[in-house]
Amino acid sequence: MSNTAKDSSALDKRETIVIVDDEEMVITSLSSFLSLETEYNVKAFTSVQQALEFIGANDVDLVMSDYLMPEMDGITFLAKVRDLKPQVPRIILTGYADKENAIKAINEVGLFQYLEKPWDNDDILIVLRNGLERNKLMKKLQEKIDEINRAYAELQVLQREIVKAFV
Amino acid sequence: MSKDKADIKNPVNPPSVMIVDDEEIVLTSLQSLLRLDTDYRVVTFRSPVEALAELQKHPVDAVISDFLMPQMNGLQFLAEVKRLYPSVPRILLTGYADKGNAINAINEVGLYQYIEKPWDNDHIKLVLRNSLATKSLEETLQQKLRELDEVLRHRDALATREGMLRQELDLARQVQQNLLPRRLPEANGLRIAAKYEPVLEIGGDYYDIQELDESRLGILVADATGHGIQAALSTALLKFAFSTLIKSGQSLPEIVTGMNEILGRGLPENSFVAAIVAILDKRQKSVEIINAGLPHPLIWRRAATTVERVAANGLFLGIDLPLSYCASEATTVSLGPGDRLLLYSDGLSEVPGRDGRFFGDATMIEEIERHAATPLEQLLDWLLQSSREFCDGSQEPDDTTIVAIETI
Numbered sequence: 399m400s401n402t403a404k405d406s407s408a409l410d411k412r413e414t415i416v417i418v419d420d421e422e423m424v425i426t427s428l429s430s431f432l433s434l435e436t437e438y439n440v441k442a443f444t445s446v447q448q449a450l451e452f453i454g455a456n457d458v459d460l461v462m463s464d465y466l467m468p469e470m471d472g473i474t475f476l477a478k479v480r481d482l483k484p485q486v487p488r489i490i491l492t493g494y495a496d497k498e499n500a501i502k503a504i505n506e507v508g509l510f511q512y513l514e515k516p517w518d519n520d521d522i523l524i525v526l527r528n529g530l531e532r533n534k535l536m537k538k539l540q541e542k543i544d545e546i547n548r549a550y551a552e553l554q555v556l557q558r559e560i561v562k563a564f565v
Numbered sequence: 566m567s568k569d570k571a572d573i574k575n576p577v578n579p580p581s582v583m584i585v586d587d588e589e590i591v592l593t594s595l596q597s598l599l600r601l602d603t604d605y606r607v608v609t610f611r612s613p614v615e616a617l618a619e620l621q622k623h624p625v626d627a628v629i630s631d632f633l634m635p636q637m638n639g640l641q642f643l644a645e646v647k648r649l650y651p652s653v654p655r656i657l658l659t660g661y662a663d664k665g666n667a668i669n670a671i672n673e674v675g676l677y678q679y680i681e682k683p684w685d686n687d688h689i690k691l692v693l694r695n696s697l698a699t700k701s702l703e704e705t706l707q708q709k710l711r712e713l714d715e716v717l718r719h720r721d722a723l724a725t726r727e728g729m730l731r732q733e734l735d736l737a738r739q740v741q742q743n744l745l746p747r748r749l750p751e752a753n754g755l756r757i758a759a760k761y762e763p764v765l766e767i768g769g770d771y772y773d774i775q776e777l778d779e780s781r782l783g784i785l786v787a788d789a790t791g792h793g794i795q796a797a798l799s800t801a802l803l804k805f806a807f808s809t810l811i812k813s814g815q816s817l818p819e820i821v822t823g824m825n826e827i828l829g830r831g832l833p834e835n836s837f838v839a840a841i842v843a844i845l846d847k848r849q850k851s852v853e854i855i856n857a858g859l860p861h862p863l864i865w866r867r868a869a870t871t872v873e874r875v876a877a878n879g880l881f882l883g884i885d886l887p888l889s890y891c892a893s894e895a896t897t898v899s900l901g902p903g904d905r906l907l908l909y910s911d912g913l914s915e916v917p918g919r920d921g922r923f924f925g926d927a928t929m930i931e932e933i934e935r936h937a938a939t940p941l942e943q944l945l946d947w948l949l950q951s952s953r954e955f956c957d958g959s960q961e962p963d964d965t966t967i968v969a970i971e972t973i
Binding site: 501510511512520528536542556557560562 | 671676678679687691692695696699702705706709712717719724730765792
């Protein structure tokens with residue numbers, strides 16, 4: 399697949415993706431693949447707690463988690479991520495055996511998408527691109543809403559000033 | 566997965582999805598799935614050419630297309646869809662054999678996602694839901710951008726208008742400044758001081774002192790309703806009425822009656838003026854006062870070390886009633902050596918304090934007594950400062966004017 403992420407708009411700030419999997423090998427291969435194929439800033443964790451600390455303290459744009467982990471399952475972890483950063487898209491990596499549970503929890507936890515293990519690299523790139531696009535839109539929308547509110551406030555100040563001075 | 570309610574948009578107008586596949590069975594099964602599990606409106610076509618013709622007439626919110634079709638392949642079809650509606654998400658259904666081609670063409674055609682046949686029902690619903698949510702977000706964003714443009718346009722227009730009004734206001738302020746006495750008249754045996762503190766650039770307060778002849782001065786202290794341009798116009802009219810009539814040789818009640826007529830005709834509706842009009846006789850050390858709605862003037866009697874109120878109150882001026890002021894409404898007070906007469910607007914005295922009391926006469930009297938030895942100019946500064954410090958901040962401060970006369 400051509401390099402979708404690298405071809406996309408010149409980002410003034412690299413997007414940060416957090417990957418959580420208790421298996422070092424999974425983390426390594428995903429991180430290497432994404433570093434090679436994209437310009438995302440990839441933060442990989444084998445510890446759920448450390449990942450939560452990082453997410454709580456930093457701006458992140460997307461979180462991808464394994465389903466089966468010893469500390470807590472991926473759905474529980476992603477529910478905690480939602481509590482910390484409600485707007486950040488969350489993706490679960492699931493084996494075939496856990497797929498049903500993951501799907502059941504999708505609406506509950508508000509997941510963006512699930513990906514089956516063994517994953518297809520092209521699929522991952524597309525799903526990440528779409529998740530990040532969604533995140534960017536949400537951020538932009540919030541920015542514009544804030545700008546509108548600020549402009550409205552300025553408008554009201556002007557109106558009050560005019561009324562105060564001239565009426 | 567639970568049923569995807571079409572909450573992305575108005576439920577009255579659920580998202581519409583077009584499915585194009587040359588195989589009827591694919592169309593039927595996908596349509597059944599979406600009708601059963603979602604609220605989407607589904608339209609299906611076996612021919613991409615017919616689908617494009619339909620799309621030109623009726624746009625949809627998402628398009629799912631098969632890859633291998635007889636008239637044109639899915640990528641060509643979706644490229645056409647993109648040309649027609651760039652923001653509509655496009656999803657490709659592809660068999661394993663065609664997956665490579667599909668992936669190569671993803672950037673070209675700008676697919677939202679591809680789905681492999683045989684598809685997973687949950688997966689296809691999820692992809693469709695996400696694609697519709699993204700489109701809805703994009704539309705909302707566009708709407709917000711338009712809204713922002715409009716608000717900014719309004720704001721900039723208002724800022725421009727405000728700038729123009731400020732210039733007008735500045736001219737009005739200059740006019741009002743020019744209407745105030747440039748310097749206070751000097752009189753043997755008398756000291757005259759004045760304090761004028763508008764809250765905004767242009768106040769509704771105004772004062773004037775005119776020399777009538779060698780021995781008499783005409784004094785006006787006034788508070789017109791409103792501020793800004795309205796106040797500037799009202800005070801200009803007040804200046805005209807006062808300076809014309811005070812030198813007319815008429816009695817003080819006749820002068821005030823005349824001012825009332827001019828203001829009644831000239832002021833805007835629901836506007837009026839509270840004023841004290843006085844004539845000071847420098848030789849006699851006496852002041853004739855008509856008070857039309859301002860607080861009682863106060864006199865500090867140095868010999869008795871007490872403060873007196875000058876009880877003289879008439880109606881406001883300019884309320885467009887044929888009022889005539891009579892001589893009984895004029896009060897004449899004599900000033901002994903060291904006495905001080907204070908004429909002031911309610912911006913000084915009617916100030917609410919933190920303990921529920923008003924600054925009022927009682928506090929004013931205390932201050933005047935306490936500062937009996939303070940020079941007249943500084944007494945006015947003290948009074949103004951005390952009034953401002955007394956204020957509990959529950960209401961906007963008001964313009965303040967004080968004119969004071971002291972016999973030496």
